[in-house]
Amino acid sequence: MTLDTATAVAWITRAAEIIRADESRLTGLDAAIGDGDHGANLARGLAAAVTSLEETQPESPGKALMAAGRGLVAKTGGASGPLYGTGFRRAGKELGDGTDATGVGDALEAMLRGIEEIGGAVQGDKTMIDALAPAVAAFQEAAGNGADLHAAAVAAADAAEAGLAATVPLQARKGRASYLGPRSVGHEDPGAASTALIMRALAEVTAP
Amino acid sequence: MTLDTATAVAWITRAAEIIRADESRLTGLDAAIGDGDHGANLARGLAAAVTSLEETQPESPGKALMAAGRGLVAKTGGASGPLYGTGFRRAGKELGDGTDATGVGDALEAMLRGIEEIGGAVQGDKTMIDALAPAVAAFQEAAGNGADLHAAAVAAADAAEAGLAATVPLQARKGRASYLGPRSVGHEDPGAASTALIMRALAEVTAP
Amino acid sequence: MKKLINSPDAVIPDALRGLAAAHPGLNVDVENRIISRAERTPGKVGLVSGGGSGHEPLHGGYVGRGMLDAAAPGEVYTSPVPDQILAATEAADAGAGVLHIVKNYTGDVLNFRMAAELAEDDDVRVVSVVINDDVAVEDSTFTAGRRGVGGTIVAEKVAGAAAEEGADLDTVAQLAREVNERSRSFAIALHAGTVPAAGKPGFELAGNEVEIGVGIHGEPGRQRGEFAPVKDLVGYALDAIHADLPVSGDVLVIMNGQGGTPLIELYGAFAEAADWLQGHGATVARNLVGNYITSLDQAGFSITVTSLTDELVRLWDAPVSTPALRWGV
Amino acid sequence: MKKLINSPDAVIPDALRGLAAAHPGLNVDVENRIISRAERTPGKVGLVSGGGSGHEPLHGGYVGRGMLDAAAPGEVYTSPVPDQILAATEAADAGAGVLHIVKNYTGDVLNFRMAAELAEDDDVRVVSVVINDDVAVEDSTFTAGRRGVGGTIVAEKVAGAAAEEGADLDTVAQLAREVNERSRSFAIALHAGTVPAAGKPGFELAGNEVEIGVGIHGEPGRQRGEFAPVKDLVGYALDAIHADLPVSGDVLVIMNGQGGTPLIELYGAFAEAADWLQGHGATVARNLVGNYITSLDQAGFSITVTSLTDELVRLWDAPVSTPALRWGV
Numbered sequence A, B: 001m002t003l004d005t006a007t008a009v010a011w012i013t014r015a016a017e018i019i020r021a022d023e024s025r026l027t028g029l030d031a032a033i034g035d036g037d038h039g040a041n042l043a044r045g046l047a048a049a050v051t052s053l054e055e056t057q058p059e060s061p062g063k064a065l066m067a068a069g070r071g072l073v074a075k076t077g078g079a080s081g082p083l084y085g086t087g088f089r090r091a092g093k094e095l096g097d098g099t100d101a102t103g104v105g106d107a108l109e110a111m112l113r114g115i116e117e118i119g120g121a122v123q124g125d126k127t128m129i130d131a132l133a134p135a136v137a138a139f140q141e142a143a144g145n146g147a148d149l150h151a152a153a154v155a156a157a158d159a160a161e162a163g164l165a166a167t168v169p170l171q172a173r174k175g176r177a178s179y180l181g182p183r184s185v186g187h188e189d190p191g192a193a194s195t196a197l198i199m200r201a202l203a204e205v206t207a208p
Numbered sequence C, D: 001m002k003k004l005i006n007s008p009d010a011v012i013p014d015a016l017r018g019l020a021a022a023h024p025g026l027n028v029d030v031e032n033r034i035i036s037r038a039e040r041t042p043g044k045v046g047l048v049s050g051g052g053s054g055h056e057p058l059h060g061g062y063v064g065r066g067m068l069d070a071a072a073p074g075e076v077y078t079s080p081v082p083d084q085i086l087a088a089t090e091a092a093d094a095g096a097g098v099l100h101i102v103k104n105y106t107g108d109v110l111n112f113r114m115a116a117e118l119a120e121d122d123d124v125r126v127v128s129v130v131i132n133d134d135v136a137v138e139d140s141t142f143t144a145g146r147r148g149v150g151g152t153i154v155a156e157k158v159a160g161a162a163a164e165e166g167a168d169l170d171t172v173a174q175l176a177r178e179v180n181e182r183s184r185s186f187a188i189a190l191h192a193g194t195v196p197a198a199g200k201p202g203f204e205l206a207g208n209e210v211e212i213g214v215g216i217h218g219e220p221g222r223q224r225g226e227f228a229p230v231k232d233l234v235g236y237a238l239d240a241i242h243a244d245l246p247v248s249g250d251v252l253v254i255m256n257g258q259g260g261t262p263l264i265e266l267y268g269a270f271a272e273a274a275d276w277l278q279g280h281g282a283t284v285a286r287n288l289v290g291n292y293i294t295s296l297d298q299a300g301f302s303i304t305v306t307s308l309t310d311e312l313v314r315l316w317d318a319p320v321s322t323p324a325l326r327w328g329v
Ligand SMILES: Nc1ncnc2c1ncn2[C@@H]1O[C@H](COP(=O)(O)OP(=O)(O)O)[C@@H](O)[C@H]1O
Pocket: A030, A034, A035, A036, A037, A038, A039, A041, A042, A077, A078, A079, A080, A081, A083, A115, A118, A119, A120, A121, A126, A127, A128, A129, A174, A175, A176, A189, A190, A191, A192, D077, D078, D079, D106, D107, D108
């Protein structure tokens, strides 16, 4: 299976669904160490991404992710809008006309680099990077070992969830949670939580 | 026993004490159907009346009540300050150099007339008049029947308390409580409650 | 109760100290509780108002060029005392007499009346205008009459502008009376404010209740109603105003916060008021949106509608420089 | 949760409708959420700011002569999006370039940066100044840096006055930077505000607790402290400011309410601040006391101290006519 246009669209659509379903959990996580809007932001942003896909009817999976990224940037606001928006746009650029697991791994890596570049966070700062970086690594390792798209995506989603769990003991060094200093310890990072959901959505839509 | 200067001073002093002790009850009554300041207002005003007695060292009971009235007006504020202040000044004017129960009855009647005059309330409007008017009537009746000052004051205090109780079913027609319309029914009037305390103070200080 | 105070007793002197520090152009007598303009204009009619504290910026915040000459704040929610009002009157007197702008509460009326008598003894001519614009209270022989609320601000602004122009005492008083006749107000609260000395809210509402027709002293309103969208609450208030004095033509609207309601909500409420008035053929020619006459930290709004004339617009637009209202200067 | 709203979704459009109705001199694009001045002065540097909603009067309340040319309000507590900031930038552009005054939050910085890139694509020169005056947050590689709070108002006022006088983009930007360098803020909350969509307060405090070093988004502060007299709370805040940038000489002080604190308390707090500053050898040369940058209905205060120069005083005193600040005109 390659990541074709329909699958790319399905990924975003499914991500929008599960983020919406889990909106209040994300908001709760953000209320604890941020400003309590992450769930609403991303639900709004991903809904806009879906609308943008419906409107643009992209012809390639790369164009689909780029359109989704533009939709996210245009409607999310906050830190996560530019970060995820840039991430999806970079992934789309890398992805081009669709590709197998290895190519998708490269696209996810482009996503990671884009987010790192504009946000300036590194792993351990208690951000979405802490879920995304291990997810990308796991995806690439699985793909390198010959896993298909679904299997690699499952590995990525599992790694993202583990990365999320690993944010709990960290003290935030980026984003609003950093203002809390030591009080940010003991909570999951909301952006890492949404990244884990987005990775899980990829695993679901690539299931055979 | 006549109402001499020392007794007049003792009356105000005792009234200040028992109003202070019951301040929060008065405030609670006023919070229910007014603005919750009657206890504080009167405690402050009577304290000022006591100070004014200490400062002026009045030579007659009439002058004592007039000084107390001026102290009340100068420090109480709200509706009760001018009402009680005028009442005590009028009583003092009438009282002059001290007198027996009949003369005190006239002084209390002057107090009542003063309050009626500037406040424009009549019995049944759910105000201090509803305690004061029956108190004055009871005092005068007792004095007319030959009661001494203490006995007349006890009759007045009892009548004031009965008058207070009778305010419960009334709808207020004067003062802030009138703004509540039918919602003012079912509560004691705070000014009637303070009048009952002031009458009780007179009964106490005239005890043999 | 958590408040930014040192102690319940210190609330008023502390606020007056702050007012003095913030506005060096005002004379603030913290001990005697009188706020007055630093300079008197000989021959100008003096304007004095006052009432309980807890309604800030009313009244001290309206002392300055184009509005009041002096204000006398009482204890929280308690009218000031005669000596204090007398001192404010004397501070405001520049030889042309003094207007007392009094809100219609028994305590305010009685204490101002006593002060006016004392002032007349000192040969200061005083005219009093009693403001009673709150339609939540029936004006009948069965009540102490209507309360004075937001219309007070309009009366102070308009009369103050006329006094600044050199109008005489009767003219200035007549303008204040005219504003009062043309103004109506109504208020709804979501939560009661807390008097510092009392330490708990003036009334308790359930999660789905509002207090309808409240005054500015944390006193309960005429009835309790169900919480509803702001469009309905504003419509209810405007219906009550309209039933009493039909709105039409150019109006001034004050969408006032009670102290604990944020501006974002007041603007939303104002949007509904503007729509409602337009739908009833009136035009919002002038407006204020914000906290102008408050009840400590009470949440809710009051709306004041004044039916304008060209002359009232001109006087409203005249320069004013006070802590709470400033334009044209 | 009881609020004067129609629904959580409608809060921002309703408030913008109200702002439009109240201030006919502003262009308010309710759909795209842009508030701009009705007239452009050709050749004047444009000033744009924006950020989450819920901080009213910030930012829309500072659009007008002598301050901002356009503002872009986001969702409640959420930075606006690039297209919106771009549209505000285009509305503000009068040929001399546009200054973006951005509060230092990751979301604001990223969205403004994207908008600036888009504007440059359209040949509009943009310079951004990031405000980061909140000393509650350590500025280190371990944080996203200090937050931008009350200093924003001073930067907007001073830069706006310079732009009005015809200063060029670099000069205007440099003044905003200078204000930022000379400004420090600190906030303490007594109760958290409630985001309408969330329906409950951002944090819960016990009866004897305060949140120390809070920001403007209902986020918890760096620590919880014990409730104390306002003198101590203000002293704590000023100690923190003084430790970071020692106060001296003439200062501008903003004693700001967080939305749910009444003016009587803010004046009391200001009295303590003025005393403290005097005791430390500084003079309060200019001040604002009131709600200028809020957090919905949060109770508490923030204090901003800007160390003044003669030039800053002159620009602060220059005429301004916006919904929230008005003088000299
Ligand atoms: N500099 C950054 N780099 C990467 N991720 C970040 C950065 N800053 C914040 N984030 C992520 O964004 C999430 C918060 O997003 P959101 O709540 O939507 O925005 P905001 O913080 O503006 O309210 C955080 O949980 C974190 O994962």
